Amino acid sequence: MPIFPKISLRPEVENYLKESFMNKEVVSASSKQEAERKFEALLIHLSHPPSFTTVRVNTHLASVEYVRGLLLEELQKQFSGFSIPVLRHPALPDVLLIPVTGPRKNIEKQQCEVTVGAQCGNAVLRGAHVYVPGIVAASKFMKAGDVISVYSDIKGKCKKGAKEFDGTKVFLGNGISELSRKDIFNGIPDVKGIGIRMTEPIYLSPSFDNVLPSYLFLQNLPSTVVAHVLNPQPGEKILDLCAAPGGKTTHIAALMQDQGEVIALDKIMNKVEKLKQNASLLGLHSIRAFCFDATKALKLDMIDGTEGAPPFLPESFDRILLDAPCSGMGQRPNMACTWTLKEVRSYQPLQRKLFNVAVQLLKPGGVLVYSTCTVTLAENEEQVAWALTTFPCLQLQPQEPQIGGEGMVGAGLSPQQLKQLQRFDPSAVPLQNVDTDCLGDGKREDMIWLANKDCIGFFIAKFLKCKSTEEKVSQK
Secondary structure, eight states: OOSSOOOEEOHHHHHHHHHHHTOHHHHHHSOHHHHHHHHHHHHHHHTSOOSEEEEEEOTTTSOHHHHHHHHHHHHHHHTTTOOOOOEEOSSOTTEEEEEOBBOOOOOOOOSSEEEEEHHHHHHHHTTOOEEGGGEEEEOTTOOTTOEEEEEEETTSOOOTTBSOOOSSOEEEEEEEESSOHHHHTSSOTTOOSEEEEEEEESSBOOOOTTSSTTTEEEOOHHHHHHHHHHOOOTTOEEEESSOTTOHHHHHHHHHTTTOSEEEEEESOHHHHHHHHHHHHHTTOOSEEEEEOOGGGOBOSSSOOOSTTOSSBOTTOEEEEEEEOOOOOTTOSSOOEEOOOHHHHHTHHHHHHHHHHHHHHHEEEEEEEEEEESOOOTTTTHHHHHHHHHHOTTEEEOOOSSOOSBOOOSSSSOOHHHHHTSEEEOGGGSOOOOBOHHHHTTSOHHHHHHHHHHSSOOEEEEEEEEOSOOOSOOOOO
16 A cells, blocks of 8 residues: 555646556557556556665675675664565576565654655665755754654755745654754755664665675666676677766676776766766776766767777777666656656657767677666657667667566557567556565565566667668668
8 A cells, every 4th residue: 555645746747658658559458447547556656665675796896695695794783683584686696685664654753853855755765864965854952862753845845944844745754863953954064974863764674875885786676687688798898878876887897707898978077986986996997987978979080099088989889888868757766756848858859869879889780778767658669669760770689687577569669579678667566565574474486576576667678780880870
């Protein structure tokens, strides 16, 4: 049963999504009532966290079983008295799964309250503590050491520094204040640490703040599938066109045993610096990260004088990952999205610009993987249909491992083509209600099945470039 309302969207955005999920092909395959039920279920699932926390082991530095042992020890410290299993994923050999328990319904709400921003609130539901920059309101007499009830301002209406907030908010659980209200709102800009240490979160999920940072990378399950689908080999030259924060980049380098070259691009400098820090922390040396606009990554003249830096000559890479900028409407939990329809629809043309660059930078015989963390038809299946029409040199390929469901109808793709895609649909299973007592009774295969289904919304397509693009392909 849902404990949060469905994701709050602007009416025009919700109608836009509904039109896609209730297109003629979808309705004819089931019924109008069933299509509408599934769409409403999707909106509710998006406001709730997935049933599992997923971590990827940095196999470049340690074995999965060794890190699993360290993680079990850490969980014993965090959840004293609870026995939380850590499962190895059978199809993703470097992935560990930790079940999330909740929603916990018997948490007593406190008189002293803190309100946090929606983004901070989403992080708390995935196991984070509350950091000072995320706090927007605190009770008047809050002191360090007080037991605090934490709420999320899901619509962003609370004024920073308020003493109370009566607008739309959701309860996230209780914690202990590390600072007083005066300390939090004293005007000093560099107050950053933990403000509230969560002790009774409504969803019990491990905190990964500085936990085994050289051995683990926190990722959503579908994100860990992407690099395996790309299947990079030692010695190859790989391009990650839109790389920050580096989860997939570092995964690629680890799968290559850090042998070869992984070029990572992002146009925001602080994100590139973070990516470099992550690579260094994980002990990976094959990654070269550049602050560069990926839409301009194709070198227009044929003079190679940039010493391996962007832009690049055509057909320079063995494999390319285009984890494209997208509307992000598959992220969970997300209780409110304030974007306009214009903003949501702005990603399709940008994705096509990037796709055009990727195809020309890929060697003949090379592999291109396209992925997004959104659920829209326009950014996923429609992009595949467009790509296959625009670039005759591309062939859609089956994926390994195949963990997500097949693609959604409505973009003109054949049943065979839809089976070659992976669409992770958060509404594929009912919302879960898991308590710690039932974890020991759960069958491993049932838990793996649930982890594969109850995750974020995500999409993956894999292409093979069959022949050279001898001349520049114009965008359509």
